[in-house]
Amino acid sequence: MTRVVELPAQLDDRSFDQFTRSYADAVAQGGRLLFDAHAVQWASPFGLVGLLCAGQAVAQEAEQPLFTLPTDKDVVHYWARAGFFAQAEALFELHGKWPRHAARGSSDVLLDVTPIRGADDVHDVVGHIQERAAAMLTGELGLESTATMGFAMALSEACQNIVEHAGTGGWVAVQAYNWKRRLGRRVVVIAVADAGVGFRRSLEATQAREYGDRWRDGAALEAALIKGVSRFRDPGRGQGLAGIRRYLGRWDGKLSVRSGTARFNMSPSWDDDPPLEEGLPPFPGSQVLMIVPAVADKATR
C-alpha cells in the first residue's frame, strides 16, 4: 500500500516539522511512500536538502519512494536550477517533467544542492564558494571583509560533520534571500543535511553512560553544541561546531541543528525560537541551518 507524505506549500525551516510529522506517520504505517509535492509553491535550501535526506533514508531501508513534482512550472524550474532533481532522481521515482538542462547560476544561488561524500567534496565546495560569498557578504549584506573567511570555515566544518560523523553522504546548498517579512533584511542561508546516524548515535559510545536515562537526542545536541564533545576522545575534536557558533554569534546569525526528535537553536536577537525543542517527529540524520543576516541598516534590494 502506498502512504502519502504531504509536503507543505512553503517548505522551509519553519514548516519542516509539518513535513517530518507527515513523513514519520507514513513511515510508521509501512508500505511504499509517495512524497507529494504537487502543491508546493516554494522550498528553501533547507527544505530541499531535507527532502533528499528523507528520500535517502527510505531508499536505504525500503522500496524506492515515489515523488510527485510540483504542479507550478516555475517551482519545478527553480528546483531544477538549484540542482535538486539531479540529486533526487537517484533516490526517488520522480513523476512529472523537469528540465534536465535548466540554466544554472542564478545570482542568489551561491551553491547548488551539492552532494558531500568525502573530504574532496568539502574542498570543492569551499574553493567554489569563496569568491561569490565575498561579493555577497560584503557587497550585499554589508558585512566586514573578515566575515568571508569565517563563512567558508563554518561551511567547511558543517560539511565535515557529514564526512566525519554521519556514516553516509549528505548535501549542502547555499542561497541568498530577501527576508522582507520575517526580518526586513537580506540573508545568506547555508543548509547542510544528511540521513546518517544523527548526533545521539554518533556520541552514544562516549557519552551515554554519563547521561544515563537522560541520554536522548536533545542531550546529544547539547553535548555536542554546548560542551563541544565529540565521538573521538581526542580533546582537539569537537571544535568545528563551537567555531560555527562563534562565527554566527559575531554576525548576529542563527544556528539551528535538528537531529532525531530534537532541535538546538542558537537564536539571535531577531529570532525567538527556544534554545532546545524536544519531542519532535523522528527524522533521520542531522540537518544544520545557518543564517547570516545583512547588517541592520542595510536595506533589502
Next chain:
Amino acid sequence: MTRIDLHMILQTVGPGGYGDLVTRRTGQAVRNGIEPMLADHPPGDLALVDFSTVRLIDYSCADEIVGQLLLRHGHAQYFLLVGVRDHHLEAIEPVLERHGLAVVAQDHTGRIRLLGRLPEDVMRVYAVLVETGGAEPAAIAEALGLGLDTAKAIMADLLRRRLVRPDGPAFRPLMCA
C-alpha cells in the same frame, strides 16, 4: 632556520593539490609532510611555519597542523608562525586554547604576537622582550615591578614552552630576521 611553506606542501596533497587548508584529513596529510622536515632540522634551530600564501584554514586543519605539531614537537622544537593574518587566527587561537598551548606568531606586517591563553603577567613579560629584543630576568622584574623570583619563573615557563631562546643570562623572543 627551516621554512615550512604550508601552501607548497598543500599542493602535494590530494588529487592535483588543494587550494585551502580545510578538513582534518588534509591537516593530517600536511602534518605528515612537515614532520620529516623536522626530523632533518638541527636541534635548537627555529622552524618557520609559513602562512603567508594560505588563503583559508579551518578549525580541524588548524588542530591537526598547529595543535598536533606543538603537542608532539613543541617540547623540543622552536616554532614561529609567520605571515599570519587575522582570519588564520580565528582558527588557530581556539585550538591553542583548547589544548592549553601557546605559540609565537609574526604577522604579515612583521609584528610579533604571543598566541594562546596565558596569564597576564606572562603576556606583559613577552611584550617587554619583544620591545627590547631580549632581556635578563632582573631587567624584566624591574621594568614590570615584579619580584625577581616571579620574573625567573615566568622566563622558565616561556623557555619550557619554547617561546623564548636563551642567550647567556638573557632571553630573546622568537622572531624571523
